Amino acid sequence: MDVAITPPVSTADPFSREFFADPFPVHAALRDAGPVVRLAKYEIWAVARYDEVHRVLNDWETFSSARGVGLSDFKKEPPWRLPSLVLETDPPFHDRTRKVLNRVLSPAAMKTLKERFAAAADTMIDELLGRDSFDAVPELSEAFPLAVFPDAIGMPQGHRHNLLPYGNMVFNSFGPRNELFAEAVRDAEPVMAWVRAQSERKNLSDDGFGAQIHAAVATGELTEDEAPMVVRSLLTAGVDTTVSGLGAALFCLSRFPEQFQKLRANPGLARAAFEEAVRFESPVQTFFRTTTRPVEVGGFHIDEGEKVLMFLGAANRDPRKWGRPEDYDIARKTVGHVGFGSGVHACVGQLLARLEGEVVLQALARKVAAIEIVGEPRRRFNNTLRGLASLPLRLHRTQ
Amino acid sequence: MPEITFVQFHGARETLDVAVGNTIMFAATSHGLEGIVGECGGNAMCATCHVSVEPDQLHLLPAMTDDEDALLDGTAIMRQPNSRLSCQIHVTPALDGFVVHVPERQI
Numbered sequence A: 001m002d003v004a005i006t007p008p009v010s011t012a013d014p015f016s017r018e019f020f021a022d023p024f025p026v027h028a029a030l031r032d033a034g035p036v037v038r039l040a041k042y043e044i045w046a047v048a049r050y051d052e053v054h055r056v057l058n059d060w061e062t063f064s065s066a067r068g069v070g071l072s073d074f075k076k077e078p079p080w081r082l083p084s085l086v087l088e089t090d091p092p093f094h095d096r097t098r099k100v101l102n103r104v105l106s107p108a109a110m111k112t113l114k115e116r117f118a119a120a121a122d123t124m125i126d127e128l129l130g131r132d133s134f135d136a137v138p139e140l141s142e143a144f145p146l147a148v149f150p151d152a153i154g155m156p157q158g159h160r161h162n163l164l165p166y167g168n169m170v171f172n173s174f175g176p177r178n179e180l181f182a183e184a185v186r187d188a189e190p191v192m193a194w195v196r197a198q199s200e201r202k203n204l205s206d207d208g209f210g211a212q213i214h215a216a217v218a219t220g221e222l223t224e225d226e227a228p229m230v231v232r233s234l235l236t237a238g239v240d241t242t243v244s245g246l247g248a249a250l251f252c253l254s255r256f257p258e259q260f261q262k263l264r265a266n267p268g269l270a271r272a273a274f275e276e277a278v279r280f281e282s283p284v285q286t287f288f289r290t291t292t293r294p295v296e297v298g299g300f301h302i303d304e305g306e307k308v309l310m311f312l313g314a315a316n317r318d319p320r321k322w323g324r325p326e327d328y329d330i331a332r333k334t335v336g337h338v339g340f341g342s343g344v345h346a347c348v349g350q351l352l353a354r355l356e357g358e359v360v361l362q363a364l365a366r367k368v369a370a371i372e373i374v375g376e377p378r379r380r381f382n383n384t385l386r387g388l389a390s391l392p393l394r395l396h397r398t399q
Numbered sequence B: 001m002p003e004i005t006f007v008q009f010h011g012a013r014e015t016l017d018v019a020v021g022n023t024i025m026f027a028a029t030s031h032g033l034e035g036i037v038g039e040c041g042g043n044a045m046c047a048t049c050h051v052s053v054e055p056d057q058l059h060l061l062p063a064m065t066d067d068e069d070a071l072l073d074g075t076a077i078m079r080q081p082n083s084r085l086s087c088q089i090h091v092t093p094a095l096d097g098f099v100v101h102v103p104e105r106q107i
């Protein structure tokens, strides 16, 4: 029998400051409301349970990225910036760009960076151990990616902090046109021309990711106009995300001292400790898809052309999937978490992110006896990213 | 269900019943088997699900894609002619009795 069932409705605003301050009760309510929920405020659909989030991520034919992975539907309003050639496309077009990035950011490519990244992490932690206390957001979770990532891209020295307001703006743009977005656009305005220039071949060294992407013009994989856009995708997606990821790991290890002691006892767990922080905090909280056909999800009918919001952070703490989801546990088997997405758009920079996390946590595990929080941590609000504005820490040296 | 045997680097063997359609990586990680990491969740990105298969069983698998081939260049322990990524092996009834060897390290 075909019964029209009314879907559960929520009046929550998942792009409000109140929500960002403590998203977890709303996440739980959305998961418990049903496999899909109607968000009344934005007239969109949402999925917050692990199974449904995973399904949506893995069915690109039904849940398209080409109409934008933010709230705005590119079919109904023109994109506010040129859509990304990888994030905001569907196969087969997506796969052409993706193939180039897969090669540039492959496991083999990461091996060549490891020593350099590890040395940079050691130097940074040694320097911080010399201080009484410091704010770990600017001094470590921002400083580390800014020290290693632009070099890996092959960017010139100088002005690298400009990448932060740029990324902050793009990640805010996936939400509604709220105050956070307006502020971010204002902050990023002065750096737009600079970021554009960084993506051009003439400003990039001969041996970085940037040059390797531009080399795909010669092989016919990208056009001359596309190559700088693909470099820009990395500049956009590669900094603020890892800043939030490192911040998450530092915040976890300082709030769960017994987990830090476990890590000290076995520094080989550094990569797992970072991965668990990505599950636990989900630095990228949400992305959207748009339905390409009418579809049923968990018994509810969704029309064609509907926006579907995926709560990655809620899926990563869904008790239907995870045991003790609220515990940060570096020994947890995190396989299958969706902090880096899943399916054809699964984060192409995830190995680079893990490498950054691994070397920083390894250095901490070897050199630091205890991490102490010495001031009130403050959140940074963003329509997509969950991160910190401030995390005052003191590191105690291993004797 | 087809039986898949995992042989650890030091020789320990464990046999799992794996549902048709699941990947060998998924079977191993959801069982908590050591030695197969599967960091990227089976998205063919990380090469931490590296295994080598019995040479005389290699023909039971479909040919590898260019992507899998490229990823195998980045494995922690150098690839062998019979190396595969276990997240790309979907279990079929024909794989009953299949044996995979787990390398010493994945990272």
Ligand code: HEM
Binding pocket: A065, A069, A086, A087, A088, A098, A105, A233, A234, A237, A238, A239, A241, A242, A244, A245, A246, A278, A282, A283, A284, A287, A312, A338, A339, A340, A341, A342, A344, A345, A346, A347, A348, A349, A350, A352, A353
């Ligand atoms: C902890 C750090 C990071 C997190 C949590 C993260 C998260 C994500 C997520 C959830 C997606 C999926 C988007 C979707 O399904 O629509 C994604 C895609 C992507 N990420 Fe990351 N990311 C991180 C670091 C990086 C880094 C370092 C880079 C660049 C080197 C990067 C580049 C990209 C790109 C280009 C895509 C689009 C891939 C595609 O559409 O095929 N990310 N990321």
Ligand code: FES
Binding pocket: B025, B037, B038, B039, B040, B041, B042, B043, B044, B045, B046, B047, B048, B049, B071, B085, B086, B087, B088
């Ligand atoms: S699980 Fe990552 S490549 Fe197989």
